[in-house]
Amino acid sequence: MDDVVHGHCDARFQPVRDALAAAIACGEETGAAIAIDVDGELVVDIWGGYADAARTRPWTADTIVNVWSSTKTVTALAALMLIDRGLVEAAAPVATYWPEFAANGKQDVEFRDLLTHSSGLSGWEPPFDAEDIYDWEKSTAALAAQAPWWPPGTASGYHALTHGHLIGEVLRRVTGTTLKEFVRDEIAGPLGADFQIGARPEDTDRIAEVIPAAEPLDIPLDQLSELTIKTFLGAPPPTIANTAAWRAADIGAANGHGNARSLAKILSTISLGGTVDGVQLLRPETVDAVFKLQLEGPDMVLLGHPLRWGLGFGLPQRQTVPYIPDGKICFWGGWGGSWETMNPEHRTTFAYVMNRMGPGVEGSERTARYLTRFYEALA
Numbered sequence: 001m002d003d004v005v006h007g008h009c010d011a012r013f014q015p016v017r018d019a020l021a022a023a024i025a026c027g028e029e030t031g032a033a034i035a036i037d038v039d040g041e042l043v044v045d046i047w048g049g050y051a052d053a054a055r056t057r058p059w060t061a062d063t064i065v066n067v068w069s070s071t072k073t074v075t076a077l078a079a080l081m082l083i084d085r086g087l088v089e090a091a092a093p094v095a096t097y098w099p100e101f102a103a104n105g106k107q108d109v110e111f112r113d114l115l116t117h118s119s120g121l122s123g124w125e126p127p128f129d130a131e132d133i134y135d136w137e138k139s140t141a142a143l144a145a146q147a148p149w150w151p152p153g154t155a156s157g158y159h160a161l162t163h164g165h166l167i168g169e170v171l172r173r174v175t176g177t178t179l180k181e182f183v184r185d186e187i188a189g190p191l192g193a194d195f196q197i198g199a200r201p202e203d204t205d206r207i208a209e210v211i212p213a214a215e216p217l218d219i220p221l222d223q224l225s226e227l228t229i230k231t232f233l234g235a236p237p238p239t240i241a242n243t244a245a246w247r248a249a250d251i252g253a254a255n256g257h258g259n260a261r262s263l264a265k266i267l268s269t270i271s272l273g274g275t276v277d278g279v280q281l282l283r284p285e286t287v288d289a290v291f292k293l294q295l296e297g298p299d300m301v302l303l304g305h306p307l308r309w310g311l312g313f314g315l316p317q318r319q320t321v322p323y324i325p326d327g328k329i330c331f332w333g334g335w336g337g338s339w340e341t342m343n344p345e346h347r348t349t350f351a352y353v354m355n356r357m358g359p360g361v362e363g364s365e366r367t368a369r370y371l372t373r374f375y376e377a378l379a
Helices: 011-025 071-084 099-105 111-115 130-134 136-145 163-175 179-191 201-206 226-232 238-242 244-248 260-271 284-290 365-378
Strands: 005-009 031-038 041-049 256-258 295-298 306-309 330-333 339-343 348-354
Touching: 005 011, 011 031, 011 041, 011 365, 031 260, 031 365, 041 260, 071 111, 071 163, 071 179, 071 260, 071 284, 071 330, 099 136, 111 163, 130 136, 130 244, 136 163, 163 179, 179 260, 201 244, 238 244, 260 284, 260 339, 260 348, 339 365, 348 365
Parallel strands: none
Antiparallel strands: 005 041, 031 041, 031 348, 295 306, 330 339, 339 348
């Protein structure tokens, strides 16, 4: 299977490469990439398979793909940068920066509640469809006017599609720029990272086709709570990621386009104490705040699965995410299996992206396999 996977891989992480090669060879993966950054060096940068379901376009070094909720890791980093620069205070009410947001009992919702998915706004009041989500003014105005679906700050309820609009509107109010512009100019550009929220039309030919899982949410119908139904009611099918309208939008929760290499570079900001290649995005004390527990308990949208939230990122919770060990680690991933984990004690960052989605919203069997081998190698 030596010709299945391309790129370079440090011998220490050969089991990760072998696992990716096996998954591509047997057809479990269509196309995928994995990157591992250690102490600022890209020690693993591998890819293979095909960028389309018909298997006519090889996945290359420059292939990018819609990474779904892995986008939230970059949006969370943008939010941390606002805090780091003194533009926003984590414990300040959102309405301090976005006055209209105080409507309908949200006057005390704090900015950090957006980062821990606990604002009570896990979705838009139905009916609300993809065209509405593309309309920034309409979608943010609707969130500002909406009443929370549970008492804010008391529990997380996964903000599947609203996460980027909530943080992005605060960002727009304090910087005068959009979220996608901020990511381009303040994060991806300075780091030379091939990542963007949305995707430029000129990149169309190198974007991998998203291939849905047979059961994209993998949630038994009899287990769906009213809150889960409301949150996902307006969620479009995964094939929408292959449309020009989706790629043109500013959806900081779900339409980031990049490869494993770019996500590893960006998120090594967390693993390396705030500075990457001489570019400081965060101060060390802001990075430390990521690992301070903000909220833990059953998530009200994700079937009551227990989660632990730091400032913007998940923290180890072995019951829900057994392939993330205990320790000073933060992570998040995307619908279908993409995943990123930051490990400051090892100064190491792991990123995985793919185009064939696995079932579920909290990783996949492939995610678990790659991360298990990654952590075995780190140990």
